[in-house]
Structure formats: structure tokens, C-alpha cells
Amino acid sequence: MREFFRRLFGGQPIAMPREAASGASVEPVDRADTVERIEVLTWGGFETPASTLEAILEEYLMPESIGPDDRGWIEAEVARAFARKRDEEATWPAQTDVDRLAVAFEALDAAGIIALHRAGYTRSDGISDAAEVYHARREQGRESRGFVFYHGQDVEAVLVDRGLYLAFGAYDDRDETAAGIAAEIVAAVEAQGLRTTWEGDVGKRILVHPIRWLNRSPSDA
Structure with a gap:
């Protein structure tokens, strides 16, 4: 699963075997493993059915090596997964924990702390994404004091109820500033009724736990 996410969220391109690239070989799909990846993408709540199908066919599997039966099965499985999730979404409360986190992030962003959801796959990816936003805003005359993401x-971890870790930092590279930003993050998140744990060490991330990951999927439309 980790390798799949590395590929999906900014890893290196997948090298295809010579025979697969030429269309000369059709390999059976590991359906159990593929279902697991479809479920992760579906319940993460950031992908649409179309983008999930694209990710599975183009980034996880090798499209040239998928036979028509497996391709049809994958399309049906993605549709089934999202249909199940849409049914579940209809029973969710009007405001979920993910919605509360989004409100907290909006408040932090407005206060000069860049706040990003699912920023890449690793911490370095997130720092890079935040830096891009930092420079883009600076060109527009908008300064940012720090970041959280x-x-x-x-x-992947929050889907199995391990809590959600938030990385943070300050753009002046001062521990005092970073500690202040962490305190602002904790206050903003807890103001929305979520609980956090942070030991006061700027080298460690903030943990939001418990948190029910009920994230409504965007529409393909």
C-alpha cells in the first residue's frame, strides 16, 4: 500500500516491462489487492469515480497488460465502491470531523498560516507544496508566517483510526515562532470540537485524535 501511495501522490513513474508496453502480454489482475486500493482512494474522499478509475488503470496497474475482463471488472468495482460510499454519506451528520478540520484550516489560512489538505504523500512533499503556495502568494503581495498540512x-493512517498528524513550521526558521504557530493550530482545531495532542516539541507533529474520517467525495460533474 505504501508503494501505491508513493506512486499516486508524486512518486517516480512506473517502469513497464518491455512486453507489456508493446501490448504483447496480458497479465491477470490481483483483484484482492486492487479492491484494497480502490477502497483507500474511495474512502479517502479526495478522488472522484473518474479520477479513481484513472489512478487504478494508469498509475497502479499497467494499462497495456490489463485484459478486457479485468478492465470491465475494475470499472464495475470502482462504481460499486462509490455507490456504497454515497449511500453511507447520506447517513452522515451535516458537519463531520473532516468538515470541522476544514473550518479550522480556513481560519489558519486567513491568519497567514498556509493550510493544506493531503499535500503530497510524504512530509517532504508537503513542505514543497507549501513552499510553492508561499512563493505564489508572496508574488501577489501576501505574506505567510508558516504552514500546516x-x-x-x-x-492512509487515519483511515485505520490511527489519528491524523499535522506537520507545521515557520518561515523565519525560529523555534519560538514555530511553537507559536503550533499553539495557533491547536487552538483553531480544538475550537472546532476536535481534540489534539502536542508535547510542545517543534520537532514533533500535532496529533488530532480521535477523528472520524468522513470525507465527502467530490462529484465527477
Whole structure:
């Protein structure tokens, strides 16, 4: 699963075997493993049915090596997974924990702390994404004091109820500033009724736990 997320959220391109690239070989799909990846993408709540199908066919599997029966099965399985999730979403409360986190992130962003959801797959990916936002905003005359984000590995963990870790930092590279930003993050998140754990060490991330990961999927439309 980790390798799949690395590929999906910013890893290196997948090298295809010579015979697969030429279309000369059709290999059976590991359906159990593929179902697991479809479920992760579906319940993470950031992908649409179309983008999930694309990710499975183009990034996880080798499209040239998928036979028509497996391709049809994958399409049906993605549709089934999202249909199940849509049914579940209809029973969710009007405001979920993920919605509360989004409100907290919006408040932090407005206060000069760049706040990003699912920023890449690793911590370095997230720092890079935040830096891009930092420079883009600076060109527009908008300064940012620091950042907060969670990444693809964190989504993977929160789906199995390990809590959500938030990385943070300050753009002046001062521990005092970073500690102040962490305190703002904790206050903003807890103001939305979520609980956090942070030991006061700027070298460690903030944990949001418990948190029910009920993230509504966007529409393909």
C-alpha cells in the first residue's frame, strides 16, 4: 500500500516491462489487492469515480497488460465502491470531523498560516507544496508566517483510526515562532470540537485524535 501511495501522490513513474508496453502480454489482475486500493482512494474522499478509475488503470496497474475482463471488472468495482460510499454519506451528520478540520484550516489560512489538505504523500512533499503556495502568494503581495498540512501517508493512517498528524513550521526558521504557530493550530482545531495532542516539541507533529474520517467525495460533474 505504501508503494501505491508513493506512486499516486508524486512518486517516480512506473517502469513497464518491455512486453507489456508493446501490448504483447496480458497479465491477470490481483483483484484482492486492487479492491484494497480502490477502497483507500474511495474512502479517502479526495478522488472522484473518474479520477479513481484513472489512478487504478494508469498509475497502479499497467494499462497495456490489463485484459478486457479485468478492465470491465475494475470499472464495475470502482462504481460499486462509490455507490456504497454515497449511500453511507447520506447517513452522515451535516458537519463531520473532516468538515470541522476544514473550518479550522480556513481560519489558519486567513491568519497567514498556509493550510493544506493531503499535500503530497510524504512530509517532504508537503513542505514543497507549501513552499510553492508561499512563493505564489508572496508574488501577489501576501505574506505567510508558516504552514500546516497532512499528507497522503497521514490519510492512509487515519483511515485505520490511527489519528491524523499535522506537520507545521515557520518561515523565519525560529523555534519560538514555530511553537507559536503550533499553539495557533491547536487552538483553531480544538475550537472546532476536535481534540489534539502536542508535547510542545517543534520537532514533533500535532496529533488530532480521535477523528472520524468522513470525507465527502467530490462529484465527477
